[in-house]
Amino acid sequence: MYQQVKEYWKNLLEDQLRLMASEKGMEGDVVQTAGELVVNTPPNPEMGDLAFPLFPYAKVMRNSPQNIVKELAEKLNALDTVPEGAVLPSGPYLNVFIDTTSLASSLKEKVDAQKESYGHTETLSGRRMMVEFSCPNTNKPLHLGHLRNDAIGESISHILKANGADVQKVNLINNRGIHICKSMLAYQKFGEGETPDSSGIKGDHLVGKYYVRYAAWEKEDPTALSQAQEMLRKWEDGDEEVLRLWKLMNTWTIDGIEETYKNTGVSFDTYYYESDTYMLGKDKILKGLEDGVFYREEDSSIWIDLEEINLDKKVLLRKDGTSLYLTQDIGTAIQRHEKWPFDSLIYVVASEQAYHFKVLFHVLGKLGYQWAENLYHLSYGMVNLPEGKMKSREGTVVDADDLFASLTSLAKEEIIAKNREAEVGDIDDVSEKIARGALSYYLLQPSPMKDMVFNPADSISFNGNTGPYLQYMGARISSMLAKWEEMKSDFTDIDFDASHLTVRDERELIKMIALYPSLVAQAAVEYNPSVITSFLYDLSRTFSRYYHDHAVLKAEKKEQIVARVALVTMVLQVLKNAYGLVGIPFLQSM
């Protein structure tokens, strides 16, 4: 809606510029020559809502930008359609105050009507988009790195959906391979029949314990690795005993990981298992060989030459005919497209694998799959600690469950310290939701592409630019509106009138609400949830200042109260809608 207002003024100004030019006897379309007007925002709201720099017109119109602005302002002011004071010349800029009153009126109608779907767009309407993320190994519990992956994957799925896409969230469980056998082997040797139930250890942590145990054992026993390899061979031969243990331990891990997903607010539409898919892709490689897309080395391994995309050669099938990571990914992509013909497939995977995906997409293209150009690697940076990289050998890996638990207990302590136990209701539930919001927001704030530093001390602080701060605004508004419910019967004779919303921050809030849908669209185009987190913080900060400075329910005039309640109601709706896109639970009270 804000876009339309911008567009309106841009067109109006451009028309007037054309008029000015032709009055001066200039030939041709001045807008075409100088370029379309750029719409900016003035440095502060007192200077206007929109700013049009007129530098580019100086040369074409042979006049200083200042003079052009002055003339343009006069022309605009002479029009009946331009209200007094709407246009403000400011040096080389022509600033415009938009009509936030009528904007607020139409916004109110729209938000009232659309409610939780306010902000949704049609930009991806009808597109089938698959998002693959998380993809954990079944030999250990999730850590901080997975949490960033999950947060981005989950959020981007919501964002795409909000823009009209038909989204499928998929998880590919890495349950096969030598690393899985290592934990199995250690369990066989040292486990003594321990189970999650008998030990009281969460399944994924129990399996992780034996993965660590293996590493220690490997140092003492030089035959360890060959034993693990032997176990993998048995697994591939379908050895019953090995398969039984494999299934058992997989169940433990996956059950554990699902509990973590539940805590952190992550879910999937479909699970794939590597054990089912690792054979896929071979046929396609052989077919490609027949078609001359690939070539066979003397040792009979199959390769592709990547000279076209300025890369080296890459092996696709081992000399013994077994498949590789790449082979498998080729197979799964093709299989997925057959099962659910997507318009695009987004892989949420760490930036370390950029090369892999470049090759994967190229190979699929060479195999003749048109849709290969609609594959996208949503690459995200590493999560580091203040002292550097996380290293499992040094025990600095931040465990997902531990982190979530400590966030939850801190939130709980905070509620108790503030004496809010009675108001919040289920304190455990609320504490978990605060923890979830804090974590998700912390991880989604930086642009995905960049490496980030996870500072444990910062992450557990609930002050300042944090998830709980955002939740707090929602809770404050909710409690305000609850009070309004009790008093609103005295206001039935008063209609909403947006002309009572004139204070600076009211105008700011109106503009932000109006801008929100275009940001939802932008977040999808950029595959960037931080567009939404930044917006949420801006909106919250502005609102926080606003209700601190201006009484809502205790405003002087009744008309003002009605208008402000309506505005605040809209702010709450937008907050809720945006929370949903970035994994922040809404709290009625906190």
Add this chain to the structure above:
RNA sequence: GCGCCAAUAGCUCAGCUGGAUAGAGCAACAGCCUUCUAAGCUGUGGGUCAGAGGUUCAAAUCCUCUUUGGCGUACCA
């Protein structure tokens, strides 16, 4: 070596399809709770936007080079 990515306040990050004095949070300091939840609000200090060139009326933003850091360049996933 080659390739990809990054570099903004003491720390963590926004801003990057070029536009007005580069913004937040944390940390430091100073204020504000008989008034809609102080998980809050206000203010002060803090910047050669890594460096050098270039393009432009205008560069943190675009281009080139340099420096520093991360990642990759496996018949691992």
